[in-house]
Amino acid sequence: MSRLLEVNQLQVHIKTQHGIVQAVRGISFYLDEQETLAIVGESGSGKSISVKSIMGLLPKNGKIVGGSILLEGKDLSKYSERQMQTIRGSDISMIFQDPMTSLNPTMTIGKQIVEVLKEHRKDMTKTQMKDRALELISLVGISNPETRFDQYPHQLSGGMRQRVVIAVALACDPKILIADEPTTALDVTIQAQILDLMKDLQKKIKTSIIIITHNLGVVANIADRVAVMYGGQLVESADVRELFYQTEHPYTKGLLASIPKASHKGGELTAIHGTPPDLMDPPKGCPFAARCTKTMEVCRQYPPEDMLCGESHHARCWLLDERAKAFRE
Amino acid sequence: MIKYICKRLVYLALTLWVIVTATFFLMKKLPGSPFDSERFNMMSAQQQQAILEQYGLNESVPRQYVKYMGNILHGDFGTSFTYTGQKVSTVIGGRIGPSALIGLQAVLIGLAVGLTLGIIAAWRHNSGIDYFTMIVAVLGVSVPNFVAAALLQYYVALKWGILPVGFWTDWKCSVLPSIALSFSATAMIARFIRTEMLEVLEQDYIVTAKAKGLSPMKVLMRHAVRNSIIPVVTILGPIVVNLLTGSLAVENIYTIPGIGSLFVDSIKANDYSTIMGITIFYSAFYIFVVLIVDIAYSLIDPRIRLAAGKEG
Amino acid sequence: MDELFVKAYVDESEKEHIARPNLTALQDGWLRLKKNKAAVVCLFTLIAIGLLAILAPEFSRYSYKETNYDIIYQIPSMEHFFGTDQFGRDLWVRTWMGTRISLLIAFVAALLDLTLGVTYGAVSALAGGKVDAVMQRIIEVLVGIPHLIIVILLMMVMPAGIWTIVVALSITGWVNMARLVRGSILKLKNQEFVLAARVLGTSTAGIIWKHLIPNTVGVIVINAMFTIPSAIFTEAFLSFIGIGMQEPKASLGVLINNGYQVLRNFPHVLIFPAIVIVLIMVCFSILGDGLRDALDPRMRK
Numbered sequence: 042m043s044r045l046l047e048v049n050q051l052q053v054h055i056k057t058q059h060g061i062v063q064a065v066r067g068i069s070f071y072l073d074e075q076e077t078l079a080i081v082g083e084s085g086s087g088k089s090i091s092v093k094s095i096m097g098l099l100p101k102n103g104k105i106v107g108g109s110i111l112l113e114g115k116d117l118s119k120y121s122e123r124q125m126q127t128i129r130g131s132d133i134s135m136i137f138q139d140p141m142t143s144l145n146p147t148m149t150i151g152k153q154i155v156e157v158l159k160e161h162r163k164d165m166t167k168t169q170m171k172d173r174a175l176e177l178i179s180l181v182g183i184s185n186p187e188t189r190f191d192q193y194p195h196q197l198s199g200g201m202r203q204r205v206v207i208a209v210a211l212a213c214d215p216k217i218l219i220a221d222e223p224t225t226a227l228d229v230t231i232q233a234q235i236l237d238l239m240k241d242l243q244k245k246i247k248t249s250i251i252i253i254t255h256n257l258g259v260v261a262n263i264a265d266r267v268a269v270m271y272g273g274q275l276v277e278s279a280d281v282r283e284l285f286y287q288t289e290h291p292y293t294k295g296l297l298a299s300i301p302k303a304s305h306k307g308g309e310l311t312a313i314h315g316t317p318p319d320l321m322d323p324p325k326g327c328p329f330a331a332r333c334t335k336t337m338e339v340c341r342q343y344p345p346e347d348m349l350c351g352e353s354h355h356a357r358c359w360l361l362d363e364r365a366k367a368f369r370e
Numbered sequence: 371m372i373k374y375i376c377k378r379l380v381y382l383a384l385t386l387w388v389i390v391t392a393t394f395f396l397m398k399k400l401p402g403s404p405f406d407s408e409r410f411n412m413m414s415a416q417q418q419q420a421i422l423e424q425y426g427l428n429e430s431v432p433r434q435y436v437k438y439m440g441n442i443l444h445g446d447f448g449t450s451f452t453y454t455g456q457k458v459s460t461v462i463g464g465r466i467g468p469s470a471l472i473g474l475q476a477v478l479i480g481l482a483v484g485l486t487l488g489i490i491a492a493w494r495h496n497s498g499i500d501y502f503t504m505i506v507a508v509l510g511v512s513v514p515n516f517v518a519a520a521l522l523q524y525y526v527a528l529k530w531g532i533l534p535v536g537f538w539t540d541w542k543c544s545v546l547p548s549i550a551l552s553f554s555a556t557a558m559i560a561r562f563i564r565t566e567m568l569e570v571l572e573q574d575y576i577v578t579a580k581a582k583g584l585s586p587m588k589v590l591m592r593h594a595v596r597n598s599i600i601p602v603v604t605i606l607g608p609i610v611v612n613l614l615t616g617s618l619a620v621e622n623i624y625t626i627p628g629i630g631s632l633f634v635d636s637i638k639a640n641d642y643s644t645i646m647g648i649t650i651f652y653s654a655f656y657i658f659v660v661l662i663v664d665i666a667y668s669l670i671d672p673r674i675r676l677a678a679g680k681e682g
Numbered sequence: 683m684d685e686l687f688v689k690a691y692v693d694e695s696e697k698e699h700i701a702r703p704n705l706t707a708l709q710d711g712w713l714r715l716k717k718n719k720a721a722v723v724c725l726f727t728l729i730a731i732g733l734l735a736i737l738a739p740e741f742s743r744y745s746y747k748e749t750n751y752d753i754i755y756q757i758p759s760m761e762h763f764f765g766t767d768q769f770g771r772d773l774w775v776r777t778w779m780g781t782r783i784s785l786l787i788a789f790v791a792a793l794l795d796l797t798l799g800v801t802y803g804a805v806s807a808l809a810g811g812k813v814d815a816v817m818q819r820i821i822e823v824l825v826g827i828p829h830l831i832i833v834i835l836l837m838m839v840m841p842a843g844i845w846t847i848v849v850a851l852s853i854t855g856w857v858n859m860a861r862l863v864r865g866s867i868l869k870l871k872n873q874e875f876v877l878a879a880r881v882l883g884t885s886t887a888g889i890i891w892k893h894l895i896p897n898t899v900g901v902i903v904i905n906a907m908f909t910i911p912s913a914i915f916t917e918a919f920l921s922f923i924g925i926g927m928q929e930p931k932a933s934l935g936v937l938i939n940n941g942y943q944v945l946r947n948f949p950h951v952l953i954f955p956a957i958v959i960v961l962i963m964v965c966f967s968i969l970g971d972g973l974r975d976a977l978d979p980r981m982r983k
Contacts, residue, residue: 130583142574157582193672339686364687385826396835512963615830656828
């Protein structure tokens with residue numbers, strides 16, 4: 042069966058003043074129809090850059106240097122800018138972290154939604170577009186669509202703005218919705234509402250979602266599958282239940298352990314010590330070796346291979362190697 | 371909004387009062403009077419007295435001050451010393467036309483050239499045209515306007531004979547002075563819009579616009595340009611100041627019968643009443659422009675519109 | 683490689699290693715300024731101009747006011763590098779003498795309005811409350827005044843000379859500096875690190891000395907970089923319209939005015955002082971921009 046989206050060995054480099062940052066170092070993942078994939082990792086792990094390269098929205102100094110991005114079998118990494126324009130906003134849409142800044146402050150809400158339709162639905166008339174926009178505004182749960190249509194972003198609250206951003210993204214019924222930390226900038230109570238809205242809409246318009254987050258609570262709430270990124274690589278990917286209950290990679294374990302529990306009383310909170318690797322000069326072994334609690338000599342010198350440890354459960358860790366049996370025990 | 375405007379008007383009145391008062395007392399301190407000429411000294415004491423009376427100079431300074439303030443409120447700036455018998459307001463009024471024409475043309479040139487250069491420079495950041503714009507921007511604010519005006523006159527008018535050297539006979543005469551005057555405005559606008567636009571292009575909503583599948587041209591025109599042009603309104607105040615000071619030198623160089631040259635001539639002739647009149651005229655004009663700019667800005671920018679509305 | 687599957691030796695101190703060297707804001711700024719080649723070139727050009735202004739008149743056979751009617755309007759030669767003017771005065775010496783005076787006026791004026799402005803702004807911001815309110819109202823009234831007009835009036839009233847220009851420039855120039863300094867201090871006062879210092883019991887003097895001053899220096903230096911060329915411009919402008927320095931004294935404005943009178947026949951009289959003033963203005967402008975980029979923490983990446 043052909044996948045909706047398949048990313049193979051994607052490599053992205055970013056040129057900076059100080060040198061080339063190997064932001065994404067050969068990651069592979071896939072996305073099926075109506076599925077939700079969560080990509081988890083800390084800041085600088087390369088998760089944002091990975092999805093931006095799917096959209097063809099890398100910053101000017103960023104470049105895909107290897108691998109492929111297949112959308113229904115067509116390689117987007119080979120697409121020209123003009124071809125990508127027909128994909129963006131129609132086949133793949135994206136919503137961003139901060140709803141306060143991701144809407145144009147000098148354009149009305151209505152115009153910003155209609156703008157996408159104008160671009161990709163040349164067959165629609167002006168009134169049809171306006172009707173569609175109003176429909177979208179109520180679809181994302183905003184009351185009084187007629188009034189909202191002519192309002193400016195600053196007249197709306199943060200949660201409402203994120204709903205508008207979602208409306209913009211869903212205007213053309215995209216096959217894939219990419220959400221880059223869609224709830225990070227919102228109040229906790231609003232976060233849940235937005236996640237519920239996304240789940241709800243996914244069912245209604247039958248779209249697939251890639252959600253980027255560093256919040257494992259969000260993952261548990263919305264995702265079908267999870268991919269954990271560290272140092273520009275995917276260190277573990279699995280079904281959401283499997284990942285939470287059969288964790289293999291020490292980094293994922295660390296992440297899970299660092300969630301404070303309600304039952305936790307007194308004592309220190311668990312944290313992962315140290316800082317992420319410098320991707321300008323990535324370590325030759327496992328990127329997590331410097332911070333791992335179970336580092337072996339081999340971790341320092343050889344990068345671990347991707348290993349299968351269950352049905353569609355992958356992890357990159359030397360501990361899974363047979364030869365590490367003695368060390369494990 | 372109304373409350374805000376009222377508050378601003380009060381400050382405006384206070385500022386004007388400070389300027390008028392400062393000007394008045396400075397002028398009283400002026401060494402030498404316009405009547406130092408030999409002709410005046412040869413007159414009889416009675417004649418001298420009569421002239422002083424005519425100009426209201428025989429009374430005590432505080433009384434003159436009160437009287438002057440009263441007259442100003444009625445739009446009377448006194449009688450010019452050099453243009454005998456003419457009201458200062460008439461003299462100034464007759465000079466507004468040429469100054470307004472070259473000033474306006476300079477602003478238009480500045481806007482057209484400055485906006486174009488600035489927008490292209492930001493869009494093609496670090497390209498040849500970007501560096502060119504930066505050089506224009508630096509030179510425009512660094513080359514003193516009187517140097518630029520003198521060199522333009524020398525080359526374009528004297529050496530190549532393309533345009534008139536000066537005088538004020540037909541529209542052609544206004545071209546060179548307008549260009550000379552526009553340099554600083556062009557430079558300021560180009561530089562401002564470039565910086566503003568580079569910042570706007572980094573904003574999230576530009577990425578959103580790209581994510582909608584808009585072409586780079588549409589992203590530029592619909593989202594980036596509009597959001598960067600609005601703040602240009604805020605530098606109109608400094609631009610007007612530059613034009614005012616520039617006009618003093620430029621009008622002199624091109625012998626334009628405008629307010630700038632009138633001001634310089636009055637200074638050389640110690641013509642108090644005209645100097646004071648122009649000082650107040652310039653200040654009032656400047657303050658008024660700044661006020662209009664602030665109000666206009668709050669009307670154009672939807673973000674500020676609401677904030678001001680809440681306040682008022 | 684089987685033998686490598688053993689516990690690795692871990693150096694605990696390495697884990698919390700911080701990759702970047704620890705620099706103060708000024709050191710950091712200097713490092714960044716050095717990378718800006720244009721700014722560095724401008725800095726050296728300014729130093730060169732300054733040295734010429736100080737040394738050239740001293741090491742010349744001619745004096746700036748020595749007239750010689752046998753050699754009027756000579757074009758540049760090995761005898762007179764920049765030629766001579768209508769009185770046969772050596773323009774090389776006069777140009778550098780004029781530069782010296784223009785620079786002197788600009789530096790003193792900038793220093794004076796810096797002192798006035800910083801004091802006013804700092805007092806206003808630190809005092810707060812009613813004092814601040816009153817001081818701010820005064821500023822708001824003053825800021826609406828077009829400076830050059832007032833400078834011109836002052837120039838007419840006071841006897842012509844260097845000090846008159848300096849006084850006139852600094853009386854009107856400090857308002858902007860006062861606003862910037864006040865704004866900057868007010869912003870800093872409410873920032874977490876200052877609040878933290880206060881919570882930790884640092885004295886008011888300590889906070890001013892250790893936190894407020896170092897963080898305001900950038901704003902002050904940058905603003906001074908723009909005050910100096912504007913003072914040079916104003917001086918030249920006043921001389922040009924005939925109310926600044928008077929002959930036979932030389933300033934760049936006097937020289938340019940003089941050159942403009944004979945531009946038609948003897949362009950060299952205008953060109954050299956014009957080039958020097960443009961160079962000074964351009965260099966200050968680029969250096970000022972460079973400094974702003976280097977010192978503005980928002981630009982730090």
